Amino acid sequence: MKAKSKRGVSLYLEWFLLLFFAGILSILFFIISEFVIEQQIDRYYENRNIVKSYNDKYITKLQKYVIRQGISSEELQRLDEWISHNRLIYLQIRKDGKWVYVSDFGMDEIQSEDDDFSLYPSDSYYDIELSDGTVQVFIMGMYAYNAYTIALAVNIIASCSLFILITMFGIRRKIRYINQLSRDIEILEGGNLEYKVLSQGNDEITNLAKGLNAMRVSFKNQIGKAECLTKTNQEMVTEMSHDLRTPLTSVLLYAEILQNKKYEDEEQKQKYIDKIIKKIQFMKDLSDRLLEYSVCDEEKEHMQAEYISSHKGFFDELSDMCHYLQERGLKVKANMQWKQGQMLICEEYLIRILDNITSNILKYADTEALVFIWDEYYEGEMCITFENACTNHNGDTDSYNIGIRNIKMMMMEMNGRCEVIQTPERFQVCLRFQYKKD
Structure with missing residues (x-):
């Protein structure tokens, strides 16, 4: 008995759709959350008080470095080492109305004294003491960079986790179904052929469940036919065994007549002998058929x-x-x-x-x-x-x-x-x- 089922959705397509759906959701989650987080970070670092606190912190560190190194106005290039350790900081130093140091440019690219400095916020200018006098420092930092980096890393991890969770949820449903099929098969192995295997969905696993059900029904029918055939043969053996008793009794009776010579003449004697032979032949035919029924698995003719x-x-x-x-x-x-x-x-x-x-x-x-x-x-x-x-x-x-x-x-x-x-x-x-x- 072959299980017949409509053409279903392939597991390959199911997995592809699951991964595609999980990927789309994860990407949407990443884009939306990244946008929201960046908005919050930008709003936080647009606060001048926050920026000023960071500026104060780095100016203090710069002043300590200058004093420790004994840097003069002629040795400002030595600040490059400090800048290399504080890459988020941008510095411009002015002395006597002229820019004498810019952290991102060489000295030949420094702005002239005629440049307009009013464009920079006033709270970004600080005075620091060099070994040979005081200079004015303009400081600016990409303080939000670390926050952006951390937010990006967390967002990537969260998006990947969402992708994995959605995928695992889809796989979990199939694994639960496979485990259910395994339990159903154990029940069938126990001999309960009345138990119907759970069939849900429309993929290869569903076809397997339908095939198991078809096999269960076929096996049940075969066992039923075998039991019916066995019962029929047993009944036939019983019936024929019973039918052997009467002719056997007749043979014994005729044999006793012959043994005791209770016949009138040779003609009657031969008549009894013929009857005995006929009964024995009948018994032989019946016993042959009895043997045929007992060893043959085919349906009786x-x-x-x-x-x-x-x-x-x-x-x-x-x-x-x-x-x-x-x-x-x-x-x-x-x-x-x-x-x-x-x-x-x-x-x-x-x-x-x-x-x-x-x-x-x-x-x-x-x-x-x-x-x-x-x-x-x-x-x-x-x-x-x-x-x-x-x-x-x-x-x-x-x-x-x-x-x-x-x-x-x-x-x-x-x-x-x-x-x-x-x-x-x-x-x-x-x-x-x-x-x-x-």
Whole structure:
């Protein structure tokens, strides 16, 4: 049984869409958060009081460095070393109205004394003491740079974390589904084939779940068929084993007659021998079929029924049955019309049916009462009825039930019917065969 499913979304496409969606959200988060953070940083460092506090801090450090190094106005280039350690600071130094040092330019690029210095904020000018006098210093710093750098690093980490979280959330759903499938498979391994594997989504994993369900149903059906076949074979073995008992009893009876020489002449002796051979051959055929059923795993083949003359098909077997019952001390009264026509029978089934009826009569019939046998004809049907009085003792009911079940089964195989009427005093079996007139 093959699982059929519509073409679904590939896991590759699902993962791609998940990563794409996570990437878009992470980028949007990065852009928005970066914009907001930069706005906050800019607003913070636009405050002149904040800027002045940073300027004061670095001017103090510069003054200490100048005093420690003993720098004069002629040695201002030595400040480059301090600038190299404070890269965020920009310095301009003026002496006697002229720029004598600029941290970003050489001395030949320094502005002239005619430049307009009023453009710079006044709180950015400080006086510092050199070894040979006082100079005016203009200081400016990119104090927000560190904040921008830290904010960028934090924003990158947060965006990457968001990307990972979204991706892990999508993967987690699939992992939970896979774990659920694993638990479902363990339940199936435990033998519970009624349990349905969870099927959700429309991808390769879903197809796997549907395949497991299809396999579960197929395996369940196969087990059901195997159990049914085993049960059928067991029933067949039981039925045939039961059917072997009556002909075996007949063989023993005829053998005792021959052993005790209770025959009138050689012709009757040969007749008993022929009956023994016939019964043994029937038992052999039945045992061969029993072996065939017990070792074969295929479904049983039905015996083929065919139309034959009612007199030819039934007379000999019914005569043997009556004779055998009489040998066992029963009184039989057969009232057969034997109208011209054909009945649908299978010879092997017919022998087994009469043997089962014979066995039941011997077990349950009152030996002092008559056993009646008669035939009746209807449109398309021939009915042969066996009736006997019952004794009061309880017999082997299991054997009785098996025998009746066998008779009904074989009559159905021949497209006929078996009707049983039973009261405490009387027992009647009616065999209805398909019949057509000549």
